[in-house]
Amino acid sequence: MFNIPIYQKELASMEKLPEGVIKKILNFITLNDQLKYGLTNKYYYNLILTQLIDLDLSGKLIGKNIQIAKKLEKMPNLTTLNLSYNDIGDDEIQKLAQSLEKMTQLTSLNLRSNNITDKIIQIIAQSLKMLTQLTSLDLSYNDIGVDEIQALAPSLANMTQLTSINLSFNHIGDDGIQVLAPSLKKMQKLIILDLTRNNITGETMQIVAKRLEKMPNLTTLNLFFGDDGIRELAQSLEMLPSLTSLNLSNNNITGDTMQIVAKRLEKMPNLTTLNLSNNDIRDRIRELAQSLKMLTQLTSLNLSTNKIGVGIRLLAPCLANMQQLTSLNLTYNRIGDIGIRALAPCLANMQQLTSLYLCLNDIGDIGIRALAPSLANMQQLRILDLSNNYISDIGKQALKSINAKFDLKL
Numbered sequence: 457m458f459n460i461p462i463y464q465k466e467l468a469s470m471e472k473l474p475e476g477v478i479k480k481i482l483n484f485i486t487l488n489d490q491l492k493y494g495l496t497n498k499y500y501y502n503l504i505l506t507q508l509i510d511l512d513l514s515g516k517l518i519g520k521n522i523q524i525a526k527k528l529e530k531m532p533n534l535t536t537l538n539l540s541y542n543d544i545g546d547d548e549i550q551k552l553a554q555s556l557e558k559m560t561q562l563t564s565l566n567l568r569s570n571n572i573t574d575k576i577i578q579i580i581a582q583s584l585k586m587l588t589q590l591t592s593l594d595l596s597y598n599d600i601g602v603d604e605i606q607a608l609a610p611s612l613a614n615m616t617q618l619t620s621i622n623l624s625f626n627h628i629g630d631d632g633i634q635v636l637a638p639s640l641k642k643m644q645k646l647i648i649l650d651l652t653r654n655n656i657t658g659e660t661m662q663i664v665a666k667r668l669e670k671m672p673n674l675t676t677l678n679l680f681f682g683d684d685g686i687r688e689l690a691q692s693l694e695m696l697p698s699l700t701s702l703n704l705s706n707n708n709i710t711g712d713t714m715q716i717v718a719k720r721l722e723k724m725p726n727l728t729t730l731n732l733s734n735n736d737i738r739d740r741i742r743e744l745a746q747s748l749k750m751l752t753q754l755t756s757l758n759l760s761t762n763k764i765g766v767g768i769r770l771l772a773p774c775l776a777n778m779q780q781l782t783s784l785n786l787t788y789n790r791i792g793d794i795g796i797r798a799l800a801p802c803l804a805n806m807q808q809l810t811s812l813y814l815c816l817n818d819i820g821d822i823g824i825r826a827l828a829p830s831l832a833n834m835q836q837l838r839i840l841d842l843s844n845n846y847i848s849d850i851g852k853q854a855l856k857s858i859n860a861k862f863d864l865k866l
Contacts, residue, residue, distance in 0.1 A: 509533050514566070515541040528555035535561050540568035540594070549576045556583040563589050568622070569597040577604040584611035592620040596650070600626035605635050612639040620648035624678065630660040640667040647698070648676040658684025665692040672696070678703040687713045693720040701729040705758070711739035721747040731758040733785065741767035748774040755780050760787035760813065768795040776802035781809055787841070788816040793823035804830040811839040815865070824851035832858045841865040 508531055528534070537559070544552065544567075556562075565587065572580070577600065584590070593615070600608075605628055612621075621643070628636065633656055640646075649671070651664070661681050668674065669692050677699060679689060686707050693699070702724070709717065714737045721727070721744075730751065737744060741764060748754075748771070757778070764771070768791050775784070784806070791799065796819050803809070812834075819827075824847055831837065842855075843865045852866060 510536040512536075512538040513542070514538045528552070529558045531559065533561060534559050536564040537562060538564075538566040539570070540566045542570055544570045544572070544576065549579050553579045553583040556580070557586045560586065561589060562587050564592040565590060566592075566594040567598070568594045572598040572600065572604070574603050574607070578607050581607045581611045584608070585614055588614065589617060590615055591617050591645075593618060594620075594622040596622045596624040596626070598626055600628060600632075602629060602632040602635065605632040609635050609639050612636070613642050616642060617645060618643050619645050619673075620676075621646065622648075622650040623654065624650045624652035624680075626654055628654040628656065630655075630657055633660050633663060637663050637667055640664075641670055643671070645673055646671050647673050649674060650676075650678040652678045652680040652703075654680070656681050656685060658682065658688055661685035661688040665689050668692045669695040673698055675699060676701040680706055683708050683710055683713050687716055690716040690720050693717075694723040696724070698726065699724055700726050702727060703729075703731040705731045705733040705735070707735055709735035709737060711737075714740035715743050718743040718747040722750045725750060726753060727751050728753050728780075729756040730754060731756075732762065733758045733760040735762055738763045738765060738767055741770045745770045745774045749777065752778070753780055754778055755808075756783040757781060758783075758785040760785045760789065762789055764789040764791065764795075766792070766795050769798040772799045772802040775799070776805045778806065779808065781806055782836075783811040784809060785811075785813040786817065787813045791817040791819065793818075793820050793826070796823035797826040800827045800830045803827070804833050807834065808836055809834055810836050812837060813839075813841045815841045815843040815845065817845055819845040819847065821846075821848055821851035821854070825854050828854045828858055831855070831862075834862075837862045839863050839865075 511528075511531065511534055528537075539552075556565075567580070570576075572595070584593075595608075598604075600623065612618075623636075628651070632654070633651075640649075649668075656664070658681065661684070664679075664681075665688050668677075668689070672695075674696050675698050677696070679686070681689065686704060686709055690713070693702075704717070709732070714735070718740060721730075732744075737759075748757075757775075759771075764786070768786070768789070775781070786799075789795075791814070796814070796817070803812070819842065823845075824842075831840065838861070840862045845866075847855075847866060855864060855866075
């Protein structure tokens, strides 16, 4: 542990050290030491407060120590502030808000999981108006509802530099989205939008879809709107030419909606990450397979928990052509031995694959024997998950004989 009282002279001489060196010093100084000596030792005070540009106080329970809130206003060069997973109460938020107003250089603010109440959001909203340089804002997991969104909306509308906003796991709902929509319209530079788990229905999704069409720079989209909502959204996907990451997991997407989504995916050649896990796409495997042929840049594909079954035989030839794929997740699809025998030859062609998840797929020794030769040729594979299948000692021996370098989970 770095002992501040002993090294006060050394700290005095370090006042003008480069940021990288300061960060290394800070790694040895506990938060309690910072609080105790930050205002009493002027050299240490200058070193920490005036030169620091990146501050991570995640999980430090700053709501229990108001000194940190006071210190923040002494950090004029701060650009990144992480206050996630704290216990910020009504009494402490006033001091914190006053500090935030003075951080005009701030570009990234993380307030994730802070139990923000209506009263707190009203105070924070006023402070956010001053943060005109902000490019990243995380307000996820905060029980934000329509009242809080109404307080935030005017401030968000002024954040024209935002490239990333995370409002996932709140309670925005249909009414809140209608309030938020005009603000989203002004975020022309947005590249990451996360509205996952906000109780938004299909009818309101039309409003979101129209706003998405005005976001040509969007690269990452995480949405949870259910089958009806995704059907409405699908019409707008082809209007997002820059999209590289699409997460539509846990939406209960069924056959008809999957058919619409599949058609839109064909026109998204820049996708590198696609997550369709925990839906029900078994009836539209053929359409999905056609779409995957067009996604030649994919590096990560998650199709877990989709009841694919023997439909894997339709997907396998497409997967074989995905030369850039590094991660493939087919967990809990009941592929079985028949399906794995169809998949195995295709896996041999996926030379860039580093992670393969096949757990919970009713795979037995027959399937493992068919899979083993392909695994032997996958030189880049580092993680193979075959847990919760029906593999006996015979199958395990077949896997061990490969003498591969990957981590094996059985």
